[in-house]
Amino acid sequence: MKAAFTSHQQLRDYYQAEMAAMRQSFERTGNGVMCIRRRALVVDCLLDPLWRLESGGPLPEGLALIAIGGFGRKELFPSSDVDLLYLCSDEQREDKLREGIRACNQAMWDLGLRASPMIRTLKECDRYDPDNIEFTLSLLDRRFLAGDHGLDQSLQTQILPGVALREWSSIVHRLADLARARHQKYGNTIFHLEPNIKECPGGLRDHQLAQWLSLLNYVHEQKAWPSTYGSSLSVNNEAASAFEFLSATRCFLHLRSGRDDNTLDWQAQDEAAAQSVGLETKGTSDPAYWMRTYYRHARTVYRRAILAMEALPPARQSFYRPQRRKRVPIPGTDFVVQDGRVDVSEAALLTGPEGILRVFALIAAHGYRLTQNAEERLADALPVLDVHIPEGPFLWNALREILLGPHAAHALRTMHALGILELLIPEFHGIDALVIRDSYHRYTVDEHTFLVIDNVHALRQPHLAWERRFSTLLAEIDRLDLFFLALLMHDTGKARRSGEHTVQSVELADSLLARLELDAEERDMVRRLIRNHLEMSITLRRDIFDTETIRAFAEKVASQAHLKMLCLMTYADIKAVNPDALTPWKADSLWQLYIATSNFMDRSVDQERYRADLDPTQLKRILTLAPESAQELRTFLEGFPQRYLQTRMPEQIRDHFQMALQLSDSAAQVNLRSLRHFWELTVITRDRPLLFADMAGALSSWGMNIVKAEAFSDDAGIIVDTFQFSDPFRTLELNPSEVERFRAILLDVISMKTPIEVLLRRRPAARAPIMVRVETRLDFDNTASTHSTLLQVVAQDGTGLLRQIATTLAAHDCNIEVALIDTEGEIAIDVFYLTIRGSKLDETKQEQLRADLMLAIEELRPAHAGG
Amino acid sequence: MQKIEAVIQPSKLDAVKEALLAIGVEGMTILEARGHGRQKGHTEFYRGREYTVDLLPKIKIETVIPDELLEKAVQAIITATRTGKIGDGKIFVTAIDEAIRIRNGERGMAAL
Numbered sequence: 001m002k003a004a005f006t007s008h009q010q011l012r013d014y015y016q017a018e019m020a021a022m023r024q025s026f027e028r029t030g031n032g033v034m035c036i037r038r039r040a041l042v043v044d045c046l047l048d049p050l051w052r053l054e055s056g057g058p059l060p061e062g063l064a065l066i067a068i069g070g071f072g073r074k075e076l077f078p079s080s081d082v083d084l085l086y087l088c089s090d091e092q093r094e095d096k097l098r099e100g101i102r103a104c105n106q107a108m109w110d111l112g113l114r115a116s117p118m119i120r121t122l123k124e125c126d127r128y129d130p131d132n133i134e135f136t137l138s139l140l141d142r143r144f145l146a147g148d149h150g151l152d153q154s155l156q157t158q159i160l161p162g163v164a165l166r167e168w169s170s171i172v173h174r175l176a177d178l179a180r181a182r183h184q185k186y187g188n189t190i191f192h193l194e195p196n197i198k199e200c201p202g203g204l205r206d207h208q209l210a211q212w213l214s215l216l217n218y219v220h221e222q223k224a225w226p227s228t229y230g231s232s233l234s235v236n237n238e239a240a241s242a243f244e245f246l247s248a249t250r251c252f253l254h255l256r257s258g259r260d261d262n263t264l265d266w267q268a269q270d271e272a273a274a275q276s277v278g279l280e281t282k283g284t285s286d287p288a289y290w291m292r293t294y295y296r297h298a299r300t301v302y303r304r305a306i307l308a309m310e311a312l313p314p315a316r317q318s319f320y321r322p323q324r325r326k327r328v329p330i331p332g333t334d335f336v337v338q339d340g341r342v343d344v345s346e347a348a349l350l351t352g353p354e355g356i357l358r359v360f361a362l363i364a365a366h367g368y369r370l371t372q373n374a375e376e377r378l379a380d381a382l383p384v385l386d387v388h389i390p391e392g393p394f395l396w397n398a399l400r401e402i403l404l405g406p407h408a409a410h411a412l413r414t415m416h417a418l419g420i421l422e423l424l425i426p427e428f429h430g431i432d433a434l435v436i437r438d439s440y441h442r443y444t445v446d447e448h449t450f451l452v453i454d455n456v457h458a459l460r461q462p463h464l465a466w467e468r469r470f471s472t473l474l475a476e477i478d479r480l481d482l483f484f485l486a487l488l489m490h491d492t493g494k495a496r497r498s499g500e501h502t503v504q505s506v507e508l509a510d511s512l513l514a515r516l517e518l519d520a521e522e523r524d525m526v527r528r529l530i531r532n533h534l535e536m537s538i539t540l541r542r543d544i545f546d547t548e549t550i551r552a553f554a555e556k557v558a559s560q561a562h563l564k565m566l567c568l569m570t571y572a573d574i575k576a577v578n579p580d581a582l583t584p585w586k587a588d589s590l591w592q593l594y595i596a597t598s599n600f601m602d603r604s605v606d607q608e609r610y611r612a613d614l615d616p617t618q619l620k621r622i623l624t625l626a627p628e629s630a631q632e633l634r635t636f637l638e639g640f641p642q643r644y645l646q647t648r649m650p651e652q653i654r655d656h657f658q659m660a661l662q663l664s665d666s667a668a669q670v671n672l673r674s675l676r677h678f679w680e681l682t683v684i685t686r687d688r689p690l691l692f693a694d695m696a697g698a699l700s701s702w703g704m705n706i707v708k709a710e711a712f713s714d715d716a717g718i719i720v721d722t723f724q725f726s727d728p729f730r731t732l733e734l735n736p737s738e739v740e741r742f743r744a745i746l747l748d749v750i751s752m753k754t755p756i757e758v759l760l761r762r763r764p765a766a767r768a769p770i771m772v773r774v775e776t777r778l779d780f781d782n783t784a785s786t787h788s789t790l791l792q793v794v795a796q797d798g799t800g801l802l803r804q805i806a807t808t809l810a811a812h813d814c815n816i817e818v819a820l821i822d823t824e825g826e827i828a829i830d831v832f833y834l835t836i837r838g839s840k841l842d843e844t845k846q847e848q849l850r851a852d853l854m855l856a857i858e859e860l861r862p863a864h865a866g867g
Numbered sequence: 868m869q870k871i872e873a874v875i876q877p878s879k880l881d882a883v884k885e886a887l888l889a890i891g892v893e894g895m896t897i898l899e900a901r902g903h904g905r906q907k908g909h910t911e912f913y914r915g916r917e918y919t920v921d922l923l924p925k926i927k928i929e930t931v932i933p934d935e936l937l938e939k940a941v942q943a944i945i946t947a948t949r950t951g952k953i954g955d956g957k958i959f960v961t962a963i964d965e966a967i968r969i970r971n972g973e974r975g976m977a978a979l
Contacts, residue, residue: 794914829914
């Protein structure tokens with residue numbers, strides 16, 4: 001509709017009236033697309049009359065007024081700038097018209113239009129500048145408004161296609177690079193709690209990105225400009241629906257604030273939900289539901305943009321490119337890998353979960369992405385998968401493989417986007433796109449969970465100094481699979497809005513753990529991690545240099561293994577709150593808390609002993625498992641370090657007790673079991689001199705490498721010693737009959753039927769030279785315990801070391817009250833609580849022992865690889 | 868108007884925030900800081916390695932308040948943080964010439 005305007009006031013009145021009508025229409029209909037088209041049309045009507053009023057005549061020959069950018073696409077949001085191109089035939093014309101153009105721009109501002117004008121000649125439009133790609137992209141959406149039509153035709157039919165064809169590769173790759181940088185800036189996720197709906201991944205910029213790439217690819221392939229207007233090539237229904245939603249939302253934000261504000265803060269979310277902005281069904285006022293709708297649309301837009309970028313050929317040819325382009329079938333599945341992307345074979349039926357889960361394991365291992373075809377086929381296969389949902393060990397093994405892969409979070413996100421994760425773990429559904437509003441969290445709960453997993457895997461390649469510290473803990477976690485499972489489930493309880501979310505998360509995890517058929521010990525580990533996952537953060541708010549704070553925290557944590565996992569979990573959890581959450585300051589404090597607690601736990605073992613009359617509750621827990629032996633059980637437990645009770649399940653303590661009952665008939669009871677990476681030996685017997693040294697020697701004589709050990713004794717002199725050792729020659733694994741012989745020999749050594757020296761003569765040869773030299777360090781502390789001396793030994797690990805140390809201690813008449821043995825790579829860290837005839841070691845004795853221990857340890861030092 | 872800069876133990880932050888809110892001081896800036904005065908650093912041995920923290924973690928609170936609230940605010944901070952041990956922290960006070968609220972241009976006391 002073109003009106004006749006004779007004054008600036010008329011133009012102003014017209015514009016304001018139309019804007020008021022546009023607002024009313026939007027408030028009534030909620031139709032964002034109609035709103036932005038309408039504003040574009042209104043501004044169209046204004047510009048030619050405005051020029052005439054300013055210049056006293058029509059646009060002259062050699063000048064064309066062209067709408068570009070969003071204005072060119074007829075997508076003029078209520079507070080968006082008006083992007084205009086004044087296209088001049090040549091520089092002389094440009095110079096002549098400069099003043100008129102300036103006046104027109106000024107008049108636009110006076111009218112209330114935020115003009116964003118550009119003046120270019122036709123020749124300048126033919127030049128492509130990679131550093132000013134925005135100009136070239138804005139031309140893709142050009143639309144003639146008024147003036148020299150011939151100029152516009154030259155631009156449209158010659159210049160633009162020429163630039164697009166000539167510079168196609170540079171344009172598309174520069175566009176993709178800018179998009180990736182923008183995605184990176186926003187954490188490569190759509191799940192922001194307060195997203196910017198223009199700039200964020202999945203926002204309007206990504207919609208436009210996909211449109212531009214679609215247009216440019218068309219021009220590249222067809223060598224001609226499409227007949228459809230501008231860059232508005234056809235989109236599928238899902239993408240169109242997403243654009244409608246985002247447009248309505250952006251219109252709402254602009255009208256609400258009166259400016260080009262594109263951030264959906266919480267207040268805006270509440271108001272948008274109340275008005276059902278962008279929704280087909282009116283009357284919904286739940287912001288959580290509304291935001292889930294937003295994320296669904298953002299996911300569609302983001303996926304389309306990513307797929308469009310991935311479909312681009314690489315900028316540079318690679319020597320390996322021909323290899324990567326081959327379609328390689330994935331054995332045992334209906335999938336193929338090509339160019340780092342997973343696709344579905346043509347004839348595949350996708351009826352079984354095995355192949356599908358195997359593919360996600362590969363994605364977790366290698367970081368592959370699914371093709372659009374594969375995504376669609378998998379989405380179509382969901383109803384079939386629903387009927388064959390795996391459980392038990394099969395599901396656990398599949399999940400393990402995914403969780404342990406370095407790209408686990410990427411695989412889980414893909415499964416989540418396709419609905420497969422919720423099919424396997426319905427407990428996860430509650431946190432799908434869940435918004436929890438607080439001033440710290442940046443992401444939805446599900447995205448936060450994936451980031452936590454990402455953060456742990458990223459420690460495999462630490463960059464910063466404090467990352468390297470935490471990465472050392474990662475290598476020491478035995479059951480990484482259970483650890484990651486705990487991470488996956490740790491915040492699922494937030495879906496239940498009432499009660500402590502840690503408690504709710506444990507309940508939800510219980511349901512999953514039962515389906516996975518994990519054993520009691522495994523379930524307990526996962527439960528404890530989830531239940532305690534906030535404890536370290538809570539403790540950080542106290543005085544971490546205060547012994548009482550450390551003591552209280554150590555009591556909750558109870559074991560070194562649990563402490564390590566909690567520390568890593570806390571590190572990853574804080575880091576996943578928002579990109580700035582884990583400051584170096586906070587990381588240092590977390591590490592300080594960790595080492596203080598670790599040291600305290602080692603140094604307080606001897607002090608905190610179990611007394612049944614002081615703490616009957618622990619006794620009760622175990623009594624329920626052995627009710628007929630109350631008094632004997634009480635006697636057995638009396639005097640054990642608290643750590644023994646805190647780090648064993650009631651069933652394990654019951655088993656040890658029952659083994660101890662057998663000591664009336666045998667010198668010792670031995671239990672040997674194979675763990676995932678190690679063997680675990682438990683010995684119950686009566687204490688005697690050199691016992692620990694003999695057991696260590698027996699293991700050493702078989703070439704076993706002790707990585708962890710704990711030695712505890714009760715008041716009655718019954719010892720419970722546990723050794724975890726590796727079998728580098730795989731003797732036990734490859735020769736099952738040797739397991740019994742091994743047990744028999746251990747029993748003979750413990751009962752002194754076989755002298756240990758006989759076995760040690762037959763010890764396997766020393767292992768290969770070591771790569772890292774560890775200096776021996778001995779620390780005595782007479783203050784850690786009221787009745788024993790603490791000795792910490794840090795030395796080069798090796799077979800026979802523990803035997804050597806224990807023998808030296810025995811030679812000095814030292815009784816080992818408690819021993820805690822641990823290994824970190826090549827470093828052996830052994831803590832002993834020692835007494836001599838029931839008393840601590842005085843300084844003289846400490847120095848004598850120090851000298852002999854240094855000699856004994858150095859005697860064992862293997863050759864260094866460097867000579 | 869007076870600016871208070873208080874360097875305190877991190878574990879006292881919640882107590883100080885509550886104490887200031889209780890006397891009507893709502894605006895404050897919290898900064899993670901490190902430092903020490905007479906309180907020396909901290910050394911911990913772990914796995915044979917020495918971890919020395921020369922500059923201990925602290926929290927710095929900054930707030931600008933009307934003159935008449937100064938004494939109350941200082942006392943509130945002291946009450947919330949004092950343990951009597953070295954390392955409790957310090958409070959500094961400086962006069963402020965002008966304050967402006969960016970959103971609407973309010974100046975002086977109205978900006979606080």
